[in-house]
Amino acid sequence: xxxxxxxxxxxxxxxxxxxxxxxxxxxxxxxxxxxxxxxxxxxxxxxxxxxxxxxxxxxxxxxxxxxxxxxxxxxxxxxxxxxxxxxxxxxxxxxxxxxxxxxxxxxxxxxxxxxxxxxxxxxxxxxxxxxxxxxxxxxxxxxxxxxxxxxxxxxxxxxxxxxxxxxxxxxxxxxxxxxxxxxxxxxxxxxxxxxxxxxxxxxxxxxxxxxxxxxxxxxxxxxxxxxxx
Numbered sequence: 001x002x003x004x005x006x007x008x009x010x011x012x013x014x015x016x017x018x019x020x021x022x023x024x025x026x027x028x029x030x031x032x033x034x035x036x037x038x039x040x041x042x043x044x045x046x047x048x049x050x051x052x053x054x055x056x057x058x059x060x061x062x063x064x065x066x067x068x069x070x071x072x073x074x075x076x077x078x079x080x081x082x083x084x085x086x087x088x089x090x091x092x093x094x095x096x097x098x099x100x101x102x103x104x105x106x107x108x109x110x111x112x113x114x115x116x117x118x119x120x121x122x123x124x125x126x127x128x129x130x131x132x133x134x135x136x137x138x139x140x141x142x143x144x145x146x147x148x149x150x151x152x153x154x155x156x157x158x159x160x161x162x163x164x165x166x167x168x169x170x171x172x173x174x175x176x177x178x179x180x181x182x183x184x185x186x187x188x189x190x191x192x193x194x195x196x197x198x199x200x201x202x203x204x205x206x207x208x209x210x211x212x213x214x215x216x217x218x219x220x221x222x223x224x225x226x227x228x229x
Contacts, residue, residue: 018050020062020070021085021094021116037082045119047098052083064116066092071113075103084115092116130161132173132181133196133205133226149193151228153212158228160206163194175226177203182223186214195225 018029024036030050037053040046052060052072061070061083068086075084087093087100099121103112129143130136135158136148142161149162162181163171172181172194181194198204198211204226212227 019094020050020052020083021064022050023095024048024050039082039118041101041117041119043119045117047095047118049095053080055081055083058083064092065094068092071115073103073113073115084113084117087114087116090121132161132163132194133175134161135159135206136161151193152187153227153229156228158206158209160196164191166192166194175203176205182214182225184214184222184225186222187227195223195227198224198226 017031018024019031020034024030025048027034027036030036033052034050035053036048037051038046038048052062055061055072058069058072061072063069064085064087066087070083071086072081073084074081085092085094090099092100093116095116095118098116098118100114101117101121102114104110127141130141130146131143132146134142136142137159139146139148139161142148145163146161147164148159149164150157150159163173166172166183169180169183172183174180175196175198177198179197182197183192183194185192186195195214196203196205201210203211206226206228208229209226210229211224212229213221214223214225214227215221
């Protein structure tokens with residue numbers, strides 16, 4: 001908040017001017033270049049702040065409470081760019097009733113910025129589910145239809161997300177090198193499992209996994225697949 005002191009016929013006049021991101025009722029509460037804007041979130045929470053309308057870049061936005069430059073964004077159906085206060089936690093928000101919220105691109109899903117918005121902070125998005133042949137700790141981490149399976153060789157054991165009891169290679173997801181997996185019953189697993197095909201160790205999704213020849217009981221090579229090493 002800025003205090004502007006002037007003199008009038010009756011003596012000194014003190015005017016309170018709200019800084020960017022501070023609460024306001026009307027635009028006259030804000031500095032000359034800012035406006036009082038109502039920000040409404042998807043959850044219905046609403047609040048007013050002094051901000052820069054139609055900013056062209058973040059260089060036109062003030063530094064926020066945590067020392068970060070503001071974010072110039074067109075979000076929440078505002079119809080134009082506004083300066084929003086960047087944050088990492090709720091305590092970074094100038095207004096105590098506002099929370100730190102992550103924004104993501106609606107098309108790519110990539111993070112855009114964390115900014116202060118009215119109401120409580122949004123819960124963090126759930127972690128992305130793991131796909132075929134990625135290392136896992138439990139099946140809940142794996143994408144729909146996949147399970148976290150323990151793969152044990154003579155020298156090592158590790159887990160991966162995969163399809164169990166497959167009936168053919170066509171059911172197995174593509175691996176790191178783009179080839180469909182191999183549906184095999186090897187390693188005494190007692191059932192078929194989708195394994196990641198490979199030509200070299202670099203084709204293996206799992207760190208520390210190696211490209212190995214999977215053989216049948218006669219020693220004939222069935223496929224080259226990634227196995228823990």
